[in-house]
Amino acid sequence: MPDAPPTPPATPYDWLGGEAKVRELVDRFYDLMDIEPAYAALRAAHGSTLADARDKLFWFLCGWLGGPDHYQSRFGHPRLRMRHLPFSIGIRERDEWVACMDQAMGETGVHADLRARLRESFMNTADWMRNRGG
Structure with a gap:
């Protein structure tokens, strides 16, 4: 009897490879x-500068992907839409x-199945963050 396909790790964080x-x-x-x-x-x-944004996205993604809640322990609930309202986010910014x-997921070797799942989730979230039309 052939072996069953391997089960992906419990969380996207673990599947990605951790912190x-x-x-x-x-x-x-x-x-x-x-x-x-x-x-x-x-x-x-x-x-x-991108230094602050790098840290905040890293902290946020760790928790969002199922790992440690670094962001929430520092800032409380992410309230993504509210925190991004000062920025003009349209279709172009979402798509970029x-x-x-x-591209970063591809270049860092994110597994194709996980990459597809994350791309869909990122698109849904980015679309929800839009605060202007075009």
């Missing part, structure tokens, strides 16, 4: 945002954010 892999993903995401012309509008929305994260 070190989340940090690698976030760092690649912001590196790409900083150097790729395709993400210029997204980069422009982040001000002169998701494309940049998808």
Whole structure:
């Protein structure tokens, strides 16, 4: 009898590879945002430095993916939409954010099944964060 396919880890955090892999993903995401012309509008929305954004996204993603709640322990509930209201987020910014994260997932070796699941979740969340039309 053939072996059953392996069961993915319990959480996306574990499947990704834990804290070190989340940090690698976030760092690649912001590196790409900083150097790729395709993400210029997204980069422009982040001000002169990305250090604070890197840490906040890392802390948030650890908990969102099922790992430690670093973000909540520092700032309380994420209230993503409220915290992003000061920023103009339209379709272009949404699409650039998701494309940049998808590229980072590809370049950091995120498993294809997990990458597809996360891409869909990121798109749903990014679309919900839009606060203007185009």
